[in-house]
Amino acid sequence: MTAVLDALQLAFVQRALLAGLMVGLLASYYGVFVVQRGLSFLGSGLAHSAFGGVALGILLGIQPLAVAVPFTIIVAMGIVWLQQRTRLGADTSVGIFFSVSMALGVIFLTMTPRYTTDAFTYLFGSILYVTWGDIAIMGFVMLMSIFTWKAWGRWAYATFDRELALSDTVACRRDDYLLSFALAASTVISIKVVGIALIAAFLVIPPATARLLTRTFSAMTILSMVFGVFSVLVGMVVSLQADIPTGPAIILTQAVIFFVIALARRGG
Amino acid sequence: MTDPVVDCHDASVTLGEFQALRDVTMALDPGSFLAVMGPNGAGKSTFMKALMGLVPLSGGSITVLGNRPGEHVRREIGYIPQIKTLDRNFPALPMELVLTGLRGTWPWRITASERETAHEAMKIAGVDHRIGVPIGKLSGGELQRVYLARAFVREPKIVLLDEPATGMDRRGEADMYSVLDKYRSKHGATVIMITHDWEAAHHHATQVLLLDRGMIGYGAPGDVLVEDNMRRAFGHVGHHHSMTIPISGDCGA
Ligand SMILES: Nc1ncnc2c1ncn2[C@@H]1O[C@H](COP(=O)(O)OP(=O)(O)OP(=O)(O)O)[C@@H](O)[C@H]1O
Ligand SMILES: [Mg+2]
Numbered sequence: 001m002t003a004v005l006d007a008l009q010l011a012f013v014q015r016a017l018l019a020g021l022m023v024g025l026l027a028s029y030y031g032v033f034v035v036q037r038g039l040s041f042l043g044s045g046l047a048h049s050a051f052g053g054v055a056l057g058i059l060l061g062i063q064p065l066a067v068a069v070p071f072t073i074i075v076a077m078g079i080v081w082l083q084q085r086t087r088l089g090a091d092t093s094v095g096i097f098f099s100v101s102m103a104l105g106v107i108f109l110t111m112t113p114r115y116t117t118d119a120f121t122y123l124f125g126s127i128l129y130v131t132w133g134d135i136a137i138m139g140f141v142m143l144m145s146i147f148t149w150k151a152w153g154r155w156a157y158a159t160f161d162r163e164l165a166l167s168d169t170v171a172c173r174r175d176d177y178l179l180s181f182a183l184a185a186s187t188v189i190s191i192k193v194v195g196i197a198l199i200a201a202f203l204v205i206p207p208a209t210a211r212l213l214t215r216t217f218s219a220m221t222i223l224s225m226v227f228g229v230f231s232v233l234v235g236m237v238v239s240l241q242a243d244i245p246t247g248p249a250i251i252l253t254q255a256v257i258f259f260v261i262a263l264a265r266r267g268g
Numbered sequence: 269m270t271d272p273v274v275d276c277h278d279a280s281v282t283l284g285e286f287q288a289l290r291d292v293t294m295a296l297d298p299g300s301f302l303a304v305m306g307p308n309g310a311g312k313s314t315f316m317k318a319l320m321g322l323v324p325l326s327g328g329s330i331t332v333l334g335n336r337p338g339e340h341v342r343r344e345i346g347y348i349p350q351i352k353t354l355d356r357n358f359p360a361l362p363m364e365l366v367l368t369g370l371r372g373t374w375p376w377r378i379t380a381s382e383r384e385t386a387h388e389a390m391k392i393a394g395v396d397h398r399i400g401v402p403i404g405k406l407s408g409g410e411l412q413r414v415y416l417a418r419a420f421v422r423e424p425k426i427v428l429l430d431e432p433a434t435g436m437d438r439r440g441e442a443d444m445y446s447v448l449d450k451y452r453s454k455h456g457a458t459v460i461m462i463t464h465d466w467e468a469a470h471h472h473a474t475q476v477l478l479l480d481r482g483m484i485g486y487g488a489p490g491d492v493l494v495e496d497n498m499r500r501a502f503g504h505v506g507h508h509h510s511m512t513i514p515i516s517g518d519c520g521a
Contacts, residue, residue, distance in 0.1 A: 036358055156374035160365075161354040167320050167347045168372045169338065215402055217359050218376045 016127040020232040022138040023193045026186040028206040028228025032221050035207040036159045040200050045098035046187040047199035049075040052101035055108035063133050069188045076184035125195035125247035141185040156217050195247035205254040273298050273458045278328030288314040290482040301459045303473035310479045312462045342372045346419030350430035356404040362414045369418035393417035408435035429461040
């Protein structure tokens with residue numbers, strides 16, 4: 001009996017660790033662009049769009065993330081497309097898609113008899129519910145990000161001065177799609193751990209903290225990932241110990257680090 | 269005979285509904301110094317962007333170094349934009365901006381030799397003393413010098429400068445012209461500069477392109493900057509009696 005429990009415990013700890021590590025790294029890596037480009041509304045919008053995908057997955061009885069990832073990516077592409085085709089600001093474009101996906105999600109959920117069980121998990125996150133299927137999807141996004149690491153320099157360049165990057169033959173429009181794609185994928189896989197409601201903070205706080213301490217963008221990126229992983233791991237332990245949802249525990253950990261550093265810097 | 273570096277035939281640009289440039293025809297030999305002049309809104313910056321393929325032509329054709337605009341090899345053109353669209357809140361050091369000139373992408377790590385090269389370029393532009401200061405804390409003129417260093421560090425065949433004297437002090441401006449002249453004679457490079465400074469055009473330019481959406485004149489400064497052209501471009505000739513320098517240099521310093 002105890003042996004079985006131990007094994008379960010182990011597998012669950014493994015999944016939690018893996019998920020926390022990957023999600024922490026990815027969100028804080030793409031988060032630096034979210035912070036520097038002022039895209040936090042996009043992050044939040046994508047998470048809420050993911051809700052539509054999750055609800056569709058639940059309705060169809062398929063693994064929700066497997067539906068939510070492509071669903072959200074399509075929404076992200078739509079947002080960039082609308083923004084590039086019209087003169088609408090990014091926030092308007094996000095707002096339109098965001099509400100449509102949310103509306104769809106609510107309709108899908110009301111069509112599902114047993115929706116209440118899962119809804120809370122996706123709203124505030126729970127590592128208890130991380131499955132190997134989720135891990136596989138996270139691993140896929142992770143691999144994709146490693147293969148596109150060269151885009152970091154182009155994204156950074158266009159973030160700094162888009163006109164200049166364009167004059168240097170950087171394909172900024174294509175890169176915008178790529179960034180939105182990656183951001184959408186990272187946001188969706190984060191909702192299992194952090195929850196839809198708190199994604200924007202999850203994307204923004206580690207890079208913002210890193211920004212306080214660094215003078216170059218590469219240093220900011222590295223430090224952001226350090227804070228990202230650290231806060232996820234601490235938050236998960238706190239969540240288990242105190243029996244509170246994982247998302248709030250992680251966000252509070254991030255916020256504590258942020259404010260300690262912000263105050264220390266003011267003093268120093 | 270050498271092929272022209274820039275060759276325009278009836279080049280026209282329409283931005284939205286607005287015709288910003290109309291039927292520009294000119295050919296520029298390698299090693300020239302072209303001053304592009306004309307009133308505000310004349311399409312000077314638009315012309316420069318068309319050379320780089322940043323705005324599409326609505327008619328006519330342009331070749332730059334034998335290619336269509338935007339199809340040049342990146343390092344062949346060094347560009348200083350007029351209105352800096354940079355994010356001043358972006359964590360960046362001057363050296364990183366200069367190195368985008370070498371790499372065409374934002375540097376993740378800087379090697380010792382790159383550091384050396386960037387430092388040298390900043391020295392020539394006269395900003396090496398600000399090397400450790402974040403971009404966001406530089407003054408306008410200092411920033412302009414960093415952009416200058418960035419344009420030169422790649423040793424381009426064509427240098428495009430959109431009102432580069434903006435924000436520079438007299439000394440900085442003089443330094444800039446001496447850097448430009450030296451660079452041009454050493455590398456046989458072509459300089460294309462948008463400027464409102466008539467004296468500078470007379471002193472440094474081999475060619476002047478006078479625009480007012482359409483092309484008013486193209487040729488040697490003494491032939492183009494004449495009263496008749498001035499009146500057509502600006503509607504008046506200013507207070508000066510001199511025919512060739514009708515408006516005093518205004519570089520916003
Ligand atoms: N996207 C756009 N849509 C419509 N009109 C535009 C657009 N961009 C620029 N224009 C117009 O094109 C004209 C030419 O602009 P341009 O920037 O080339 O002028 P310029 O000669 O460089 O002027 P300045 O001396 O003020 O720098 C201006 O009247 C401007 O209002
Ligand atoms: Mg201009």
